Amino acid sequence: MIVVAISGASGPIMGVRLIEELLNSGEKVAAIVSQPARQIIEYEILREKISFSSLKELLLKRGLAGNYDLLREFKNNDFFAPVASGSTRFEAMVVIPCSMKTLSAIVHGYADSLITRTCDVALKEKRRCIIVPRETPLSVIHTENIHKAALAGIEIVPPVPGFYTRPESVDDVVNFVVGKVLNLLGREHDLFESWGKKKI
Numbered sequence: 001m002i003v004v005a006i007s008g009a010s011g012p013i014m015g016v017r018l019i020e021e022l023l024n025s026g027e028k029v030a031a032i033v034s035q036p037a038r039q040i041i042e043y044e045i046l047r048e049k050i051s052f053s054s055l056k057e058l059l060l061k062r063g064l065a066g067n068y069d070l071l072r073e074f075k076n077n078d079f080f081a082p083v084a085s086g087s088t089r090f091e092a093m094v095v096i097p098c099s100m101k102t103l104s105a106i107v108h109g110y111a112d113s114l115i116t117r118t119c120d121v122a123l124k125e126k127r128r129c130i131i132v133p134r135e136t137p138l139s140v141i142h143t144e145n146i147h148k149a150a151l152a153g154i155e156i157v158p159p160v161p162g163f164y165t166r167p168e169s170v171d172d173v174v175n176f177v178v179g180k181v182l183n184l185l186g187r188e189h190d191l192f193e194s195w196g197k198k199k200i
């Protein structure tokens with residue numbers, strides 16, 4: 001099981017795409033969406049036409065083909081959720097996108113939400129913790145916190161596109177970032193053609 005958290009930074013579509021990819025490949029996913037992220041999903045994805053009620057509903061709207069039975073969704077204030085405990089053997093925690101506030105909480109062990117608690121659990125149990133920190137430009141506070149995250153063993157995937165894939169759409173850019181996360185998780189995907197596979 002992979003835990004995917006969407007915090008309140010721009011680009012929740014990256015988290016949504018990651019969840020879709022994992023579910024479509026038969027993976028169990030525990031998802032957590034912060035309150036600010038819910039509002040940003042409404043603003044950026046649903047374009048303020050519909051309010052966000054649940055990930056399942058959003059995935060259905062986006063035409064998810066199958067396997068959404070593999071998705072469990074938890075509230076960000078639900079400390080009774082199984083993933084809040086080290087006894088639940090999830091494989092990895094991914095925060096995508098990761099806001100600067102959530103990054104700060106993670107690197108300081110400030111486990112005041114299910115997202116930050118589950119990161120805390122991943123780190124203490126020596127499990128994978130991957131973040132996709134989204135902000136620009138970055139202040140010295142942000143870069144220091146990213147440095148602290150690296151020192152703690154957190155894997156960092158900045159949502160920065162590789163232009164060598166010649167992206168033509170926002171979807172291409174989103175798929176590139178999600179593909180990089182899947183690469184770290186060791187999962188096969190065809191979201192972009194990796195450089196090494198290109199015939200020159």
Ligand SMILES: Cc1cc2nc3c(=O)[nH]c(=O)nc-3n(C[C@H](O)[C@H](O)[C@H](O)COP(=O)(O)O)c2cc1C
Nearest residue numbers: 007008009010034036037040099100101102134135
């Ligand atoms: C439309 C919108 C976009 C935002 N984008 C970012 C962002 O890219 N990075 C960031 O760190 N905060 C961003 N914020 C601010 C965060 O949502 C805010 O700091 C919030 O407290 C984060 O809470 P959370 O990490 O618990 O989700 C944005 C807010 C809004 C309304």
